[in-house]
Amino acid sequence: MTKFELNKFSATIVRLLLTIAVLAAMIVSGGARAAIDGITGTTFNLTASEGYISIADGGSVYSWGYSTDGTMQLPGPTLIVSEGATVTVTLKNSLPKAAGNVSIIFSGHQVTMTAGGELGLLAQEATSGGSVAYTFTAGQPGTYQYHSGTRPDLQVEMGLYGALIVRPRVPADGCIASAYAHSATCFDREYLFLLSEVDIQIHQAAEQQSSGSGPIEIGTGTYQSEYWLLNGRAAPDTMAEAGTSILKSQPYNAMVRMHPGERILMRVAGAGREMHPFHFHGNHARVLARDGRLLLSATNPNQLAGPNLFTIPSVPGGTVDAIFEWTGKDLGWDIYGTNDFNAHDCIPDADGYHNNTSDDNYREWCADHNREIPVVLPNLSTLAFGGFYGGSPYLGVLGSLPPGEGGLNPNAGFAYMWHSHTEREMVNNDIFPGGMMTMLIIEAPWVDIP
Numbered sequence: 001m002t003k004f005e006l007n008k009f010s011a012t013i014v015r016l017l018l019t020i021a022v023l024a025a026m027i028v029s030g031g032a033r034a035a036i037d038g039i040t041g042t043t044f045n046l047t048a049s050e051g052y053i054s055i056a057d058g059g060s061v062y063s064w065g066y067s068t069d070g071t072m073q074l075p076g077p078t079l080i081v082s083e084g085a086t087v088t089v090t091l092k093n094s095l096p097k098a099a100g101n102v103s104i105i106f107s108g109h110q111v112t113m114t115a116g117g118e119l120g121l122l123a124q125e126a127t128s129g130g131s132v133a134y135t136f137t138a139g140q141p142g143t144y145q146y147h148s149g150t151r152p153d154l155q156v157e158m159g160l161y162g163a164l165i166v167r168p169r170v171p172a173d174g175c176i177a178s179a180y181a182h183s184a185t186c187f188d189r190e191y192l193f194l195l196s197e198v199d200i201q202i203h204q205a206a207e208q209q210s211s212g213s214g215p216i217e218i219g220t221g222t223y224q225s226e227y228w229l230l231n232g233r234a235a236p237d238t239m240a241e242a243g244t245s246i247l248k249s250q251p252y253n254a255m256v257r258m259h260p261g262e263r264i265l266m267r268v269a270g271a272g273r274e275m276h277p278f279h280f281h282g283n284h285a286r287v288l289a290r291d292g293r294l295l296l297s298a299t300n301p302n303q304l305a306g307p308n309l310f311t312i313p314s315v316p317g318g319t320v321d322a323i324f325e326w327t328g329k330d331l332g333w334d335i336y337g338t339n340d341f342n343a344h345d346c347i348p349d350a351d352g353y354h355n356n357t358s359d360d361n362y363r364e365w366c367a368d369h370n371r372e373i374p375v376v377l378p379n380l381s382t383l384a385f386g387g388f389y390g391g392s393p394y395l396g397v398l399g400s401l402p403p404g405e406g407g408l409n410p411n412a413g414f415a416y417m418w419h420s421h422t423e424r425e426m427v428n429n430d431i432f433p434g435g436m437m438t439m440l441i442i443e444a445p446w447v448d449i450p
Helices: 003-029 152-158 200-209
Strands: 043-054 060-067 079-082 086-093 111-116 131-137 142-147 161-167 189-198 227-230 256-258 263-270 276-280 285-290 311-314 319-325 414-420 437-442
Touching: 060 152, 060 200, 079 086, 142 152, 142 263, 142 319, 152 200, 161 189, 161 263, 189 256, 189 276, 263 276, 263 311, 311 319
Parallel strands: 043 086, 079 161, 189 263, 256 437
Antiparallel strands: 043 060, 086 131, 111 131, 142 161, 189 227, 263 319, 276 311, 276 414, 285 319, 414 437
């Protein structure tokens, strides 16, 4: 390992240790949010500006991004609107003069009116120091993207992109919340995964030319990513608290928490130029829609027909909505503990689950009730420990660990990695672990998740 590589590796370890401390405090305090961070309304004022993002290997990357307060952020603010609303977005161009014009395209939506700016190839553009306003009607519910329509090969790479979420006017019948006007799209919690990548050579070239008279001239045909991001962050920063002060330009995290039996709405969006196979351990997910359109049966338009996947192929510019569930079914042991350890009843309904919502073991798979874990756990002195291991095979129960071990999982949840299945994307400039990776924590039912 060279001195440069050693320094990068050391910086990654330091950031990982810092994330461990932040993550443990976040889980105890309920800081990992189960609702998507964003801004709601019908009128939004965005500014395109320059700044820097932080990478977990200790580096920083010159970037451009949209924001509401003039301070660059990556990705841009998640815009959350209601179906049928008339939406107006005003964009101010505070990029360096050498960057030229900037604009916004709202995928899946037709801009009906613009004010200001000048006509560009794909959209009305804000000139340097100027502004442009776009008005459109929020169409069908779903997950969409917005991004620059001006030199998108460069400006999207630099960070000018974000997510647009359109919620149905009212939830579907029988749902407290739903992704679409269909009862099969009910969900308990939702998480956004905006996937992108960084070619450091392009960003460095843009930084070098940004103070000149312009225009910035960078060849983007030859492309090589060094960093891969989830919601603007590379692991382990993906698991740090949303809005943390150590990542001022990257306010959104990607940490997933749920209780057994809950339905998680996954909103997966490909914001970069590469395809990313987003892989989630723990269970398959049922695809509901692509690009904001429900996948319906050709013979029964009321029946969903999306595939059941364990990896979602996220394509550039595309979005996928899917429902993920976890109950512990067929693990082969009682995840809540046997009766001599934690006495509890499991009375199966017709579906085989214990469905009493007032019980701590709600949605327990009764076929595994009172079964011991089918292995003999070895002596602690012969084991190596991951930071998420709580010392026990039972949900919500901490066991014995040697001093200094554990720490990432104070509630003794079950941990599953979610990551790009292109394994080279789980690094930060060739240093593992990092990149497009986060964790799912299955929390015990009595643990509060805000």
